[in-house]
Amino acid sequence: MTETSERPLVEISGLCKWYGEFSALYDINMNVARGEKVVICGPSGSGKSTLIRCINQLEEHQQGTLLVDGKEVRPGMKGIEQIRRDVGMVFQSFNLFPHMTVLDNLVLGPVRNLGMSRTKARELAMGYLEKVRIAEQAGKYPPQLSGGQQQRVAIARALCMQPKIMLFDEPTSALDPEMIAGVLDVMEALARDGMTMIVVTHEMGFARRVADRVVFMDEGEIVEVATPEEFFTAPKTDRAAQFLSQLLAH
Amino acid sequence: MTRRAPPPAPPRRRLTVVDWLLFALVAAALGYVVWRVNAVLVYNWEWHRVLRFVVRVDAETGQWVANLLLQGLFTTIRLAFWGTILAAIIGLIMGYWRTCNSLALRIISRTYVELIRNIPPLIFIFIFYFFIASQVFPALGLNNINTSSPWVDNAFFRFAFGDPRLFSNFLSGLICLALFEAAYITEIVRAGIQSVKKGQWEAGRAIGLSRFNLLRDIIFPQAIRKILPPLAGQFITLIKDSAIISLISVQELTFLATEVAASTTKVFETWILVGAMYFALCYFFAFVFARLEVRAGRSTNR
Numbered sequence: 001m002t003e004t005s006e007r008p009l010v011e012i013s014g015l016c017k018w019y020g021e022f023s024a025l026y027d028i029n030m031n032v033a034r035g036e037k038v039v040i041c042g043p044s045g046s047g048k049s050t051l052i053r054c055i056n057q058l059e060e061h062q063q064g065t066l067l068v069d070g071k072e073v074r075p076g077m078k079g080i081e082q083i084r085r086d087v088g089m090v091f092q093s094f095n096l097f098p099h100m101t102v103l104d105n106l107v108l109g110p111v112r113n114l115g116m117s118r119t120k121a122r123e124l125a126m127g128y129l130e131k132v133r134i135a136e137q138a139g140k141y142p143p144q145l146s147g148g149q150q151q152r153v154a155i156a157r158a159l160c161m162q163p164k165i166m167l168f169d170e171p172t173s174a175l176d177p178e179m180i181a182g183v184l185d186v187m188e189a190l191a192r193d194g195m196t197m198i199v200v201t202h203e204m205g206f207a208r209r210v211a212d213r214v215v216f217m218d219e220g221e222i223v224e225v226a227t228p229e230e231f232f233t234a235p236k237t238d239r240a241a242q243f244l245s246q247l248l249a250h
Numbered sequence: 251m252t253r254r255a256p257p258p259a260p261p262r263r264r265l266t267v268v269d270w271l272l273f274a275l276v277a278a279a280l281g282y283v284v285w286r287v288n289a290v291l292v293y294n295w296e297w298h299r300v301l302r303f304v305v306r307v308d309a310e311t312g313q314w315v316a317n318l319l320l321q322g323l324f325t326t327i328r329l330a331f332w333g334t335i336l337a338a339i340i341g342l343i344m345g346y347w348r349t350c351n352s353l354a355l356r357i358i359s360r361t362y363v364e365l366i367r368n369i370p371p372l373i374f375i376f377i378f379y380f381f382i383a384s385q386v387f388p389a390l391g392l393n394n395i396n397t398s399s400p401w402v403d404n405a406f407f408r409f410a411f412g413d414p415r416l417f418s419n420f421l422s423g424l425i426c427l428a429l430f431e432a433a434y435i436t437e438i439v440r441a442g443i444q445s446v447k448k449g450q451w452e453a454g455r456a457i458g459l460s461r462f463n464l465l466r467d468i469i470f471p472q473a474i475r476k477i478l479p480p481l482a483g484q485f486i487t488l489i490k491d492s493a494i495i496s497l498i499s500v501q502e503l504t505f506l507a508t509e510v511a512a513s514t515t516k517v518f519e520t521w522i523l524v525g526a527m528y529f530a531l532c533y534f535f536a537f538v539f540a541r542l543e544v545r546a547g548r549s550t551n552r
Contacts, residue, residue: 058452085458095453099471108467109457154453161457 007070009034009165009196010055015064017050017220024050025061025220032165037197039207039228042217043243048200051217052167055198056087069164085113088158092170094150096142102129102153103138106160113161121160128156132186148179152186159190166190168199202247208232216240293518300519303510322506323527325412325420329502330489330531332411333427337488340432345439346465359436366433371494375426379498383422392418416501423492423500431488438480442473475546482539486532493528503527 008031015028025047032038040048053059054066060075067073068083097105106125110116116124129135132152134145142150151171158166168187172180184206191197191210201207207214207228214231216224216239224231224240235241287293306317316324347359366374395402397414411417446469454464474481496505503524511520 056456058455081458081460084456087456089456091449091453091456093449095447095449097450097453097468097472099475109459112460112463112467113458157457 008032009036009069010198011065011067012051012055013065015051015054015061015066017047017054017059017061017063023220025054028064028222030215030222030225032196032198034164035194035196036212037191037210038199038213038215039211040198040200040215040217041202041207041243042223043246045219046217047220048217049169050220052089052169052198052200055165055167056084056089058089081113085109085161086164088161088163088166090151090154090158090166090168090171092173094142094147094154094174096150096154096157098142101139101141102134102145105142105153106157109157109161125156125160128159129153131159131189132156133182146179147175148182151175151179151183155183155186155190165196165198168197168201170200170202172201172203204232204247216243218243287518295519296516297519299514300510300516300523303514304523318506318510319503319524319527322501322503323531325500325502326489326492326504326528327531328410328412328420329424329427329492329495329500330485330535332424333431333488333492334485336424336428337432337435337485340428341435341439344432344436345443348436348440349443363433363436366430371430371491372497374430375494375498378426378429379422383426383498387418387422392421394418419498419500423495423498423502426498427488427492427495431484431491434484434487435481438477438484439473442477443469445476446472478539478543478546482536482543485539486535489532489535490528 010030010032012028012030015025016023017025028051030038040051042048050059054061055068055073057073057075057077057080062075065072069086071083073080073083096102097108100108103122103125106128107118107121110121110124111118126135126138129138132155134149134152134156137145137149137153142153145153155166155171171187172183175183180203184203187197187199187206188210197210199206199211211228214224214226214228215222216226216231216235216237218239224235224237226236230236231240232244235244300319303317303319305314305320307313308315344359344362347355348363350356369377395414395417397403401407402414402417407414412420450468450472451464454468459467492502493504495502496508499505507520507524511517514520
């Protein structure tokens with residue numbers, strides 16, 4: 001029992017992915033422990049999103065092994081739905097279901113996948129909506145909400161499946177500046193509650209406050225892994241230093 | 251002027267002299283046709299001889315009963331109703347197959363669509379009727395169903411499918427029509443499914459929905475809202491296309507109208523009346539679909 005709980009929640013070794021001839025990910029080795037918060041950053045096109053999308057198989061890898069909670073995730077495998085239920089995901093463009101109310105967006109997963117009753121799922125959903133401070137919007141449709149509100153609903157929707165890990169794919173990149181803080185607050189609260197998180201983001205303040213480790217990627221490879229303190233003050237590689245100087249230039 | 255003052259009234263759209271001139275031209279053209287028919291063709295209008303074929307008084311009971319043309323209209327409505335349901339089911343399945351990852355399913359649905367879209371409907375109907383309906387139906391025992399069995403000889407069956415003795419004939423026409431129209435619905439459904447954003451599929455997958463639930467809860471509801479207008483148009487086309495079925499002796503409106511026109515020799519009256527019947531039917535459905543669109547639009551435009 002102790003053996004499984006000490007085992008990393010996500011184990012990635014030798015992971016490779018190509019789009020046609022283009023090598024999108026090359027020899028990725030990375031473990032994420034239970035309760036750990038990892039921030040992935042890097043220039044656009046460096047494979048950050050592709051990497052986390054491999055974890056729940058929205059993208060299929062072609063080589064290497066990938067384990068989530070000790071279970072191997074293989075491309076085209078049967079029962080991938082079971083693994084996805086343990087892996088929450090938040091997208092850059094929210095991807096709420098526009099034809100359902102906010103509450104129905106949240107209720108759908110638990111009712112369809114966990115066989116929960118509608119009443120119970122509603123209770124659960126309202127709990128999470130309160131957590132992301134948006135309970136009063138439960139009856140509205142997603143297009144009626146601001147971007148920041150939609151993203152918080154999307155976080156609540158993922159949480160409703162009571163996942164073991166949460167993946168965030170640039171959750172604040174599509175938001176107006178005044179909306180970003182609300183979403184980051186929710187993510188920080190989630191981190192304090194002990195959720196395991198992998199966050200692709202350029203929000204350096206968030207990374208400093210929350211991350212246990214920063215993973216820097218470039219051209220489909222992991223270039224540097226460091227604590228936020230080390231990474232932001234004294235990056236070891238030239239590529240990371242260059243990236244940080246570009247990020248701080250404006 | 252104050253800020254609180256009501257905004258000025260928008261200018262009223264009125265018909266101009268040019269519009270009236272246009273109306274006059276159209277009226278003149280119509281008038282010319284009527285004049286040609288009356289004065290030059292010396293056509294003797296006898297509407298009562300055709301109207302007798304809409305309803306008649308039953309000699310035995312003394313009650314009004316539907317005559318050939320009205321019976322034909324009922325058969326056309328039955329064809330339209332069941333044809334719409336059948337074509338929608340086939341179109342939904344085939345349209346989904348068109349978007350599947352499985353190569354085999356894509357090949358099957360693509361072949362079906364291309365085959366039907368590139369053969370004239372008339373030819374398709376002859377092929378279907380003479381090769382398939384005359385071979386497959388007898389094998390299934392559908393050609394001589396027991397008309398006195400309680401499954402068939404009841405009020406509901408008569409209401410839904412018409413005369414049991416004509417059922418196999420009706421069924422072959424129905425399947426023909428549905429297969430034909432479903433090819434077009436397939437393409438509409440495919441376009442609808444493909445119009446749903448990729449992010450919706452991904453979000454559904456990410457919460458662990460099975461493929462079936464993903465389609466039922468996320469993809470189809472959004473696709474249907476987008477394709478409702480072309481779908482409505484295709485269903486109305488189905489009603490109009492049902493006239494072709496008359497060529498394989500399905501006793502619908504056009505088939506019976508041909509008989510009435512031949513026996514009375516009142517060609518103009520018959521076809522004008524039948525045209526009006528089709529118009530009323532199609533216009534009614536167009537109205538119903540327009541209402542449905544407004545309702546579907548309400549839930550998405552909120």
